[in-house]
Amino acid sequence: PPTQTPAAPAARRRRVLMFPLPFQGHLNPMLQLAGALRARGDLDVTVFHAAFDAPDPARRPPEYRFVAVGEGVPSADLLPSGSDADFAGAVLRINDRLREPFRQALAEEEGGGGARCLVVDSNLRGMQLVAEELGVPTLVLRTGAAACLVAYLAFPALSDKGLLPPPSHDESVLDMPLEELPPLRLRDMVFSATTSHANMARCLDDLVAGTRSSSGVIFNTFQDLEGPDLHKIAGAVGVPVYPIGPLHKISSTTGATETSSLLSQDRTCLEWLDRQEEASVLYVSFGSLVSIDEAELVETAWGLAGSQVPFLWVVRHNLVSRSSSSSSRHASLQLPDGFAEATEGRGMVVPWAPQHEVLGHRSVGGFWTHSGWNSTLESVCEGVPMICRPRFADQMINMRYVQEVWRVGFELEGGLERGKVEMAARKLMCGEEGREMRKRAMDLRDKADKCIKEEGSSKSAIEMLLKRIMSF
Numbered sequence: 443p444p445t446q447t448p449a450a451p452a453a454r455r456r457r458v459l460m461f462p463l464p465f466q467g468h469l470n471p472m473l474q475l476a477g478a479l480r481a482r483g484d485l486d487v488t489v490f491h492a493a494f495d496a497p498d499p500a501r502r503p504p505e506y507r508f509v510a511v512g513e514g515v516p517s518a519d520l521l522p523s524g525s526d527a528d529f530a531g532a533v534l535r536i537n538d539r540l541r542e543p544f545r546q547a548l549a550e551e552e553g554g555g556g557a558r559c560l561v562v563d564s565n566l567r568g569m570q571l572v573a574e575e576l577g578v579p580t581l582v583l584r585t586g587a588a589a590c591l592v593a594y595l596a597f598p599a600l601s602d603k604g605l606l607p608p609p610s611h612d613e614s615v616l617d618m619p620l621e622e623l624p625p626l627r628l629r630d631m632v633f634s635a636t637t638s639h640a641n642m643a644r645c646l647d648d649l650v651a652g653t654r655s656s657s658g659v660i661f662n663t664f665q666d667l668e669g670p671d672l673h674k675i676a677g678a679v680g681v682p683v684y685p686i687g688p689l690h691k692i693s694s695t696t697g698a699t700e701t702s703s704l705l706s707q708d709r710t711c712l713e714w715l716d717r718q719e720e721a722s723v724l725y726v727s728f729g730s731l732v733s734i735d736e737a738e739l740v741e742t743a744w745g746l747a748g749s750q751v752p753f754l755w756v757v758r759h760n761l762v763s764r765s766s767s768s769s770s771r772h773a774s775l776q777l778p779d780g781f782a783e784a785t786e787g788r789g790m791v792v793p794w795a796p797q798h799e800v801l802g803h804r805s806v807g808g809f810w811t812h813s814g815w816n817s818t819l820e821s822v823c824e825g826v827p828m829i830c831r832p833r834f835a836d837q838m839i840n841m842r843y844v845q846e847v848w849r850v851g852f853e854l855e856g857g858l859e860r861g862k863v864e865m866a867a868r869k870l871m872c873g874e875e876g877r878e879m880r881k882r883a884m885d886l887r888d889k890a891d892k893c894i895k896e897e898g899s900s901k902s903a904i905e906m907l908l909k910r911i912m913s914f
């Protein structure tokens with residue numbers, strides 16, 4: 443049977459159930475949403491989570507009930523890994539393996555009734571179907587950009603046109619602009635080299651079907667950032683759309699990423715940042731899933747060293763794939779000899795950072811990111827321009843919008859070489875173009891600030907969402 447933390451006090455309160463996809467980039471917004479709902483709606487929260495990737499009990503918000511699902515299901519074949527992670531394959535396997543354990547867990551949780559609804563990650567169609575069968579209404583949380591769902595909605599039409607999978611892998615074909623999805627190019631719709639077209643099509647079919655059959659779709663974005671794409675989605679899915687982001691700003695849980703972080707955050711970097719000059723530091727992090735090979739690590743290291751730009755670099759314990767040192771929990775063991783000496787006083791390397799606080803720190807002036815949606819949104823919300831190096835899933839779409847629509851960053855393309863890293867770092871941190879990007883990023887930050895204030899678009903959307911939840 444599923445293990446669980448002790449039951450809440452007997453008094454019957456309104457309860458919302460949640461089931462995040464078990465990855466950092468999905469767990470964070472779901473728990474931030476939990477914080478926002480609890481703060482405003484007098485609601486209790488039960489978080490179902492995959493047993494293999496559970497939030498650390500020591501860091502879990504104590505006010506929620508956590509229920510582990512799928513105890514004993516081996517994690518190794520469920521998780522995506524590697525530089526071209528097969529995210530779609532992992533999603534299909536998770537749905538397949540956790541569906542029956544979830545049926546049991548939900549039936550037990552719902553034994554006494556009282557749940558208003560299940561808020562489910564949009565990738566967890568299997569869990570949503572279980573809820574539907576048991577008569578529990580569902581809301582879907584999209585943790586990605588609205589732009590990404592617009593692209594996903596176009597996937598079947600692009601397949602019918604013979605564009606997906608791409609008819610050829612020539613650069614000229616992959617670079618083809620998609621007239622129905624400006625500013626995207628065909629290459630932005632190729633989710634990863636290891637994801638089959640069939641798996642991608644199945645995943646997206648499920649995702650769209652789940653969105654359409656839900657009682658509403660919640661987005662971690664805001665109207666002033668993605669108004670046109672949100673409008674398109676509202677027309678296409680036929681259910682209410684709630685753009686309530688940026689969730690990390692709206693969440694009442696202070697230190698929300700700390701509590702939902704699967705890795706322990708090294709906070710000493712904040713003291714180091716305190717000693718740096720304003721807007722001088724390049725923050726470098728590739729999120730929780732992307733990995734690079736040893737040669738790329740070496741080029742990145744020497745590129746940062748050669749740029750002369752101060753940097754804070756997150757080298758996760760599993761950042762380097764297939765490395766003899768990849769099992770090491772000590773980040774610095776993976777770095778080239780002489781690197782620490784060459785960058786002493788100008789650079790800091792940590793295994794995992796308190797990213798919101800880092801991006802909001804006055805010393806941070808740029809972010810080299812893999813363009814995961816949380817990282818992109820967190821950067822935008824602090825007015826920090828970006829160097830983008832997307833690898834898989836929605837990251838290419840996010841990069842394209844950062845570069846072409848919001849113009850707050852640029853892509854670092856092609857093979858990773860130290861000379862290119864140096865130039866990119868200097869362009870963002872010291873050049874005129876970087877300054878212009880920073881100004882535009884500051885404008886977006888102001889808009890993000892406004893949308894969560896009284897009468898702001900996200901604030902109003904939360905009120906609507908709460909009304910919807912109370913109506914169930």
Ligand code: UDX
Pocket residue numbers: 465466467468470585586699703727728729730731732756793794795796797798813814815816817818820834835836837
């Ligand atoms: C993944 C995919 O990369 C992404 O494309 C998809 O949108 C969501 O799933 P992830 O790789 O983890 O997500 O990236 P991202 O969406 O940026 O989320 C990373 C989260 O980890 C952010 O909320 C960030 O604040 C946090 N983080 C990152 C830390 O707390 N510390 C760090 O050092 C790095």
